[in-house]
Each structure stands twice: as C-alpha cells, then as structure tokens.
Amino acid sequence: MVEIKQISVKKKAYVVNDELAENIRNKMKTKNKRFFNVMGSIGSGKTLILERIAERLSPYYKVFVINGDVATTIDADRIAKCGATTVQINTGGGCHLTASLMQKEFDKINIDDYDIFFTENVGNLICPAAWDVGAAKNIVVVSITEGEYVIKKHPIIFKGAQIAVINKCDIEGEDFDSKTLVEDASKIKSDMEVICTSAKTKQGIDDLITALGIDIPKRE
Amino acid sequence: MHEYSLASAIVTQIEEIVEKYNVIRVKKIIVSASPYEMIIPDLLQEAYKIITHEMEKFKDSELLMEIKAAEITCIDCDYTGKPTEEGDPEFAYNFLCPKCGSRDTHINMKQMTIETVDLELSEE
Numbered sequence: 001m002v003e004i005k006q007i008s009v010k011k012k013a014y015v016v017n018d019e020l021a022e023n024i025r026n027k028m029k030t031k032n033k034r035f036f037n038v039m040g041s042i043g044s045g046k047t048l049i050l051e052r053i054a055e056r057l058s059p060y061y062k063v064f065v066i067n068g069d070v071a072t073t074i075d076a077d078r079i080a081k082c083g084a085t086t087v088q089i090n091t092g093g094g095c096h097l098t099a100s101l102m103q104k105e106f107d108k109i110n111i112d113d114y115d116i117f118f119t120e121n122v123g124n125l126i127c128p129a130a131w132d133v134g135a136a137k138n139i140v141v142v143s144i145t146e147g148e149y150v151i152k153k154h155p156i157i158f159k160g161a162q163i164a165v166i167n168k169c170d171i172e173g174e175d176f177d178s179k180t181l182v183e184d185a186s187k188i189k190s191d192m193e194v195i196c197t198s199a200k201t202k203q204g205i206d207d208l209i210t211a212l213g214i215d216i217p218k219r220e
Numbered sequence: 221m222h223e224y225s226l227a228s229a230i231v232t233q234i235e236e237i238v239e240k241y242n243v244i245r246v247k248k249i250i251v252s253a254s255p256y257e258m259i260i261p262d263l264l265q266e267a268y269k270i271i272t273h274e275m276e277k278f279k280d281s282e283l284l285m286e287i288k289a290a291e292i293t294c295i296d297c298d299y300t301g302k303p304t305e306e307g308d309p310e311f312a313y314n315f316l317c318p319k320c321g322s323r324d325t326h327i328n329m330k331q332m333t334i335e336t337v338d339l340e341l342s343e344e
Contacts, residue, residue, distance in 0.1 A: 001343040002244060006336050007237060013230050013251060013332040096222055127222035130258060130330060155313040156258060156329055188311055190295060190324045 021099035024134025035117040036212060037133050039157060040141035042123035045167040047075045048199035049141060050120055051082045058083025060216060061115040066105050068097040068122045096127035099134050129157035143168040144176040151184040163193045163211050170198035227267035234337055238277055245340040246281040253332040254290040256313055261285045291331060296322040
C-alpha cells in the first residue's frame, strides 16, 4: 500500500547558503577581520583594482584574496604578485561564488594569519547578486566602456551593493562618460557610496580603500 | 545560469525531508517567488531535471513555481510589505512606498520559498 502525503515545508530556498554566509560574516566580525565581495562584468577591471589594493595594503596588512573564474589561475597569479596571498576557485561553468565555496577556502587556512579578505566573484552582473558570500560589504565595479545604461540594465546587483566603483575614468572623454553612471548608482540606492577610479593610473584607489573602512598612510 | 544553483539548493532541502519519511518517490515540489527574483521558471525546471535525472526517488517528479507578491522595505519610513503597483519608469526594481510615497525602497529579491512537497510513502 502507498499513500500520497503533502508536507508543508515553508522554508526559504536560499536558507542553507544564507545561514552559512551570516555565520562567515559574524565570525569575521568577531575576529575583527574585514571581508569584501568584488563583483562586476568581465573586463570591468576587478582584477586590476584588486592588484592595486593589494599593492597598497600589503606593506601594512596581510591580505587574502579568493578569485572565482570558470577556468585558469590567471587572476590569482596576477594578484599574488602584488603582495597578497591568493587562491583560485575554478567553477567549471558555475556563474557565481557561494558561501560554501568561501567556507571551503577559509577552512584550508588559519583566518588569524590574515587581516583583510577579498573575493573576486565570477565576472557577470546577474548571478552573483543572489548569492550571499558572507562579506561585510559588496562592491560592484563597472567601467565606463560598458555603456551609460549598464547600471539601469542591471539594477539588482546594485541594490545589494554598498559601494559602486566606476572604473576606467582615465579614458573619459567624448566617447565615454562617467556622469550618467555616477548619477544612476546614486539614484538606484540613495546610501550607495560611489567611487570613480582608474585602476590603470591608480586614481581613486585610496578613496576606495577609505570607503572600505581601511586605514592607510597617505601617499607621499 | 544561477537557476542551477537554486534548483540544487531546493533538492538538498527536499532530500533532508525524504530521509525523515519512508519515501518511495517525490511526486511534486511547489515553490513560490516574486517576479523580481531573476528566476526564469523554465530554466529552473530544466536545472531541476538535470540535477534529479539519476536520482531514483526523484524520478518523474515535478517542480512547480508559483508567483507571489513582491515585498519591499522603505529606507525612509521602514515600511515592509507589498509595493504600490507603480514602479519607477526610469529604474526598474525601484518601487513606490505605499505608506510615505518614497521611491527609496529596497526590494526583497530572495523570497523564494519551498512551499510543499508531495511524497509517495510506503505504509509499511
């Protein structure tokens, strides 16, 4: 004999990931560590920004970076040359990182050996938006070459971010304009911190570090 | 395709329920989500089929998604609940607060809930 039984579940689909993310966030806070999630399109300049941040912070802090890409260790190798300890996650097709992927990497190290943690999420403006990795702040990087409508077209990832970085401002001119992106980032979320950078020239990198709440000596 | 991760998260939770009962097969799972959660129901179902393809207890089961009302939180007045019907014409996902009229609102984009699961149980 068989019977059909309907079970009322009423549980959030994201609950396992979100509970783990909250656990990571609380653990980092308790240990006085900072953890930031850097998101953005392929080619927006996430890796070069993290290279600049690693160069700037590594004389004063121990920095750990978890890079997410479908394949290769190119990004982790690049940032490692700038003074950070890095690890590369290859998602093999996965379009975003998750709290459990973060936890697996944190389990392999002693958290106390480092001061500041970053993860560079897989490059896209859609999928990473829904998956909390446990960071204290989410940062979205867009470059002015992505077009003036890129923020309007991808509102969700900006809604979940605390900092919007408008990158490649060194090539601002007739063809590329940061004005609309800066305005849209503020309109989409009134408490958004908007930082204009050029990772190439290092413009705005110290402003971004300050927005992250990290103290560094001024450049000489 | 983040729907794959989402389908995987759903299956993991259903597997935990399956372990508690004398289940022959999972028949039907109903989930609910708002229209603003970046979920394409067809892709979610496709991902579910791929994940459960070789799982004996999930054979021929179906995953259905119901649409429920969106939920916003107003930054200005702390209202939490349904938005007005009127969204911002310029910025999608910026909804008007029905209590104070502010457009400075956050939309809950992770409302997806596993509502029910129908299980075929052995009475033995």
